[in-house]
Amino acid sequence: MTQYSRQDFASGEVPPHRRAVLMTLLGLTVGCGIVFVLLNYAAGNTILSLVEASMVLFAGVLMFLVPRSANICRWILLFLLMLFGCLLYAFTTPLTSPVIFVWALLIPILSHLLLGRWTGLWVTVFFLLASAAIFVWKYWATPELLNMLAVADMVFCALCVSGFSHVYEISRERTENRLRGMAFFDPLTGLANRIRFRDVFDHECHRFLRDATPMCILVIDLDYFKRINDSHGHDAGDMALRFVADVFRRRLRATDVACRIGGEEFGIVLGNTQGEQAFEVADDLRETLATCHFRYEGFAIPLSMTIGMAEIGVDGHDFKTLFATADQRLYEGKNNGRNRVITTVPDDGASSQAAMPAA
Numbered sequence: 001m002t003q004y005s006r007q008d009f010a011s012g013e014v015p016p017h018r019r020a021v022l023m024t025l026l027g028l029t030v031g032c033g034i035v036f037v038l039l040n041y042a043a044g045n046t047i048l049s050l051v052e053a054s055m056v057l058f059a060g061v062l063m064f065l066v067p068r069s070a071n072i073c074r075w076i077l078l079f080l081l082m083l084f085g086c087l088l089y090a091f092t093t094p095l096t097s098p099v100i101f102v103w104a105l106l107i108p109i110l111s112h113l114l115l116g117r118w119t120g121l122w123v124t125v126f127f128l129l130a131s132a133a134i135f136v137w138k139y140w141a142t143p144e145l146l147n148m149l150a151v152a153d154m155v156f157c158a159l160c161v162s163g164f165s166h167v168y169e170i171s172r173e174r175t176e177n178r179l180r181g182m183a184f185f186d187p188l189t190g191l192a193n194r195i196r197f198r199d200v201f202d203h204e205c206h207r208f209l210r211d212a213t214p215m216c217i218l219v220i221d222l223d224y225f226k227r228i229n230d231s232h233g234h235d236a237g238d239m240a241l242r243f244v245a246d247v248f249r250r251r252l253r254a255t256d257v258a259c260r261i262g263g264e265e266f267g268i269v270l271g272n273t274q275g276e277q278a279f280e281v282a283d284d285l286r287e288t289l290a291t292c293h294f295r296y297e298g299f300a301i302p303l304s305m306t307i308g309m310a311e312i313g314v315d316g317h318d319f320k321t322l323f324a325t326a327d328q329r330l331y332e333g334k335n336n337g338r339n340r341v342i343t344t345v346p347d348d349g350a351s352s353q354a355a356m357p358a359a
């Protein structure tokens with residue numbers, strides 16, 4: 001069953017700030033680029049001004065494409081490689097002054113902001129080493145630029161900027177993961193919360209609309225849960241909720257997502273699962289909980305749950321309809337004695353396909 005992990009957030013999803021940073025960089029490339037195209041053209045550095053003009057053009061095209069692209073990873077990488085390549089070319093040309101090397105300090109900052117800590121680090125190392133090699137090659141015979149003090153200034157400054165960028169990105173990633181964990185997961189049980197439940201449902205719904213992949217949802221409510229709190233205390237109730245979450249974790253597949261909707265109510269999305277299979281899973285969960293007693297301070301406390309089920313394409317096509325249907329079946333199950341799974345509610349109001357309560 002899907003649980004919270006760092007991988008949940010590293011699955012090709014670009015953090016939102018990268019889009020904003022990329023758009024700012026593209027705007028600056030167009031703005032500053034035009035100035036440098038003109039300056040270099042006026043200084044007789046025609047090839048460099050042409051290279052810069054093509055960068056300006058590419059940045060302009062990307063400013064149009066990026067807001068319309070869902071996955072901007074490849075644009076980020078392509079643009080940075082071209083931008084840094086363009087910088088290296090500018091470093092090599094004899095008409096540029098030594099001051100141009102100051103732009104190399106942007107490499108670690110932009111790489112980390114746009115590519116994350118590891119890809120950012122490798123891109124930084126590669127382009128900074130290349131810049132250093134060009135500097136040594138270009139000013140080999142200029143001792144006032146290539147002496148111990150000047151080299152120490154440049155190397156330590158580059159190391160500081162790279163180190164701070166890397167540390168900043170590590171702490172930013174950690175904070176983002178922690179905040180996302182708090183936003184999408186229930187702290188008591190470690191299961192997903194209702195926001196993530198909805199996200200997963202939407203994802204599976206798109207799969208159904210695209211290639212008819214079946215999907216079912218279960219809406220689950222523990223039976224007479226109030227009695228546990230009343231007889232054994234709130235701690236016992238909390239432990240019972242964790243116990244139920246463990247039952248889900250043990251039984252469900254890695255692709256299924258269980259969540260705590262609130263209180264003693266849970267929801268499960270069973271991706272790529274048809275009605276009959278989903279009923280078997282639901283009934284298995286029901287039976288497991290009803291037969292394995294939860295223990296608290298020496299007491300064996302019986303637990304059971306009632307489950308309402310709905311299948312996409314059969315009971316509806318959107319979250320609101322499917323959830324309402326499953327919820328209605330859940331309450332049908334509660335009214336009919338609890339500890340059962342309800343998959344259909346005929347018009348006459350009687351439940352069918354209900355697993356009968358364990359003895």
Ligand SMILES: Nc1nc2c(ncn2[C@@H]2O[C@H](COP(=O)(O)OP(=O)(O)OP(=O)(O)O)[C@@H](O)[C@H]2O)c(=O)[nH]1
Nearest residue numbers: 221222223224225226227229234235237238263264
């Ligand atoms: N310990 C604990 N109890 C909770 C939590 N959230 C909700 N509850 C309790 O769950 C109980 C739910 O009670 P009811 O809605 O009456 O439902 P029930 O007793 O399970 O009865 P039926 O659903 O009708 O079978 C309430 O006593 C809530 O206080 C929680 O996080 N921890």
